[in-house]
Amino acid sequence: MKVYLIGDQKDAIEDAAEALSEKGFGVIAKEVRDEEQLSKEVEDSIKNGYVFVIAKDPIKANISLNKIDEISAAQCNGKYDVELAKYNNVNVIIINDASKKEEIIDSFFESFDIKKQEKAKSEEQKLNKKKVKGYKEIIEKVDEISKEDAKIEDEKEEAEEDRGQDESKGTSQSKKGFLSSIKDALGIE
Numbered sequence: 001m002k003v004y005l006i007g008d009q010k011d012a013i014e015d016a017a018e019a020l021s022e023k024g025f026g027v028i029a030k031e032v033r034d035e036e037q038l039s040k041e042v043e044d045s046i047k048n049g050y051v052f053v054i055a056k057d058p059i060k061a062n063i064s065l066n067k068i069d070e071i072s073a074a075q076c077n078g079k080y081d082v083e084l085a086k087y088n089n090v091n092v093i094i095i096n097d098a099s100k101k102e103e104i105i106d107s108f109f110e111s112f113d114i115k116k117q118e119k120a121k122s123e124e125q126k127l128n129k130k131k132v133k134g135y136k137e138i139i140e141k142v143d144e145i146s147k148e149d150a151k152i153e154d155e156k157e158e159a160e161e162d163r164g165q166d167e168s169k170g171t172s173q174s175k176k177g178f179l180s181s182i183k184d185a186l187g188i189e
Contacts, residue, residue: 002049003105005029006041007061012054012098019102025109035064043068046091052105053094062094079107 003025005013010031017029028045032038038055042065045051055061058075065073073092074085082104085093093108095101 002026002028004042004045004049004051005054006032006038006045006051007054008032008034008038008056009054009098012101016052016054016101016105020105023109035060039064039068042071042073042092046070050108051092052101052108053092054098054101055094058094058096065092065094076104078103079110082107 003020005016005020005027006029007013008031013029013031017027020027026049028049030041030045032041038053038061042051042053047070053061053065053073062073062075065071071092072088072090073094074081074088074090075094075096076082076085077096078100082093086108093104095104
């Protein structure tokens, strides 16, 4: 995500952009001339990143920005205001006092550390891949066991059929043996 610094205070915007760049953020700084240009720049930027506004008249900026449907802007004087703004899903932070710009921006990212979020997401994806791999291995094992069970059942059935045939042969041979013995005893051929 990019960080957009937009406003009519060129020096304050440049200072904040430099400080954020040093911290590893991709920063886009835009100086505007009037309220209309400010509204257009902010509206275009909220789709692509975090937006901070540094304006000479933060109240006027707040009123004009909150007239736009996609924008929920809040004026912030310090860390507590930033926390409340984030809690209320504000997508534009208006910095009331340009001398507190770094404190306000830092507090925004302090409790909402993007790098930690990205790392957590990456770890979650790795864990999900391991789970999927584990599930695949379990399914393969179950398939293997099912095939072995089916093979054992087939072997049992074959053994039972063989035993049944052996028993019937034995019974018929024993019948023949018994009949032959009787025939011999009686002298019948």
